[in-house]
Amino acid sequence: MTTGDEVAATLRRKRNMKCCAYIVIRVMLETIIIVMFALTVMRVKTPKVRLGSVMVEIHNTTTSSFNMRLIAKLTVKNTNFGHFKFENTTATITYEGAKVGQALIVKGRAKARETRRMDITVDVSSDRLSGASGTFTLGSQAKLSGKVHLFKIIKKKKSAEMSCTMVVDVANSQILNLSSK
Template sequence: MKGDGKNKKCLAYVAIFIVFQIIVITAFALTVMKVKGPKVRFGAIVAENFSSPAANSPSLSLNLVTKFAVKNTNFGHFKYQNSTVTIYYRGQAIGTADIPQGKAKARSTRRTDVTININTDKLSGSTNLGNDINSGFVPLTSEATLKGKVELMKIIKKNKSGKMSCSMSVNLKNSNIQDLKCK
């Protein structure tokens, strides 16, 4: 009869331990093992080598110098492939730059210097470029997609991608980029 009480206590401790382990494993699976795509953004952008437009033939030429940021919120590193960022003026591509392959470490942000050459000579058809130049502000948008893999504990590898879409304006009076908004 004395052994029955000890056995019940032992079984109770084992049951409590199993429940505790299930809670720990569930919490681990819901936090650490949840894999998200990275956040891709531009840092501050500076306009360099700005050439003023000709009065009779509106055009714009400049370099956008920025830090391209890849924020990895996962508990494993994110390895991404070569990619391209494209700048658009009213839907037409006017500049591209290569984003070299790289790796954003776990729970950190990797920043890469990028220079994008912009030239409106690539525009086709009728545009509002002359009106925008006369107003002093030229609207631009940018897009990029980074594809890669998140690796957790050197065992689990999941394909993920990060997309960037930004809008901005080139202020022609002081050659600055303003109203930078990225999603």
Template sequence: MSTGEGRRSSKKCLAYVAAFVVFQTAIILLFVLIVMKVRSPKVRFNAMAVESFSSTNNNSTSFNMTMLAQVTIKNNNFGDFKYENSTLSILYNGVKVGEAVVPQGKAGPRKTKKFNVSVDLSGIRDRVGNDLNSGVFRLSSRGTVSGKVQLIKVIKRNKSGEMKCDWSINLATRQFEDLKCN
């Protein structure tokens, strides 16, 4: 073997090693940018049902209602989302009339955690009488579920999911309508 051929084969070997390193770097970069990107979970109300509803119309109109709501926490990450105890507020015309308690838990990778909560609502408002007479009761919910996303048991990132939902209750049928969550 001549020295010219040895140099050519060592240059080829060096070129293959360089190409392999570039390829591996690209794969790792894609993995980090796509798989390891930590996203905020999505918190939503899905299904709701009115268990009881009553109203009074004496000096000041008031209402009492118990509803059962399904809360979902959708984890789009490739790692577990472990969340802490949280409270979701139910609002009527911007005033808190009840709250749903979200117990601490875990949503698995690329999974949606579903659970039911019972919420007691009550309030005294001047406008309640108009809404009760119209037969449509408009409510909204706001809240944040905070926790940590853990990737490959090494990387931990604090993330939180916000809930902003608006809906109406048809008092004649006691059915929920127009549920919209952002």
């Protein structure tokens, strides 16, 4: 026969086992939450830089030369959970590999999980575009270097690069084709 002390000890053991099981389950759940947080929020991705649209203004057009201004919408898409702070840089416009214009991209910040839009203006003249008339293809490159700041504690260096090509129609003052990588 069992005594009252043996019954009480058995009940205490069962209660202690339940308590230990609850503690183990809670620790496992917290570990899973921390791992998921580290894999999603703390993973730093490279922001994306693209030309959204480009307007062309042709000035002083003659049969042999022209001056043109490109007004471009530049977007910096930040998919991180922290803001991307970038330094001053230049966007370069090229024609057949030769630099024909450049624009300053002023330092700034793309907020967490948002897209920052900026306007840049580049002056290009036909003096630097030998043999260009009718339609011609221009290239543009830029590299935004900066840091992604997570929770004001973690800072990761990232560089966002842009490479675009555009076909310019001088007669109609428009961009026929704009593609970015």
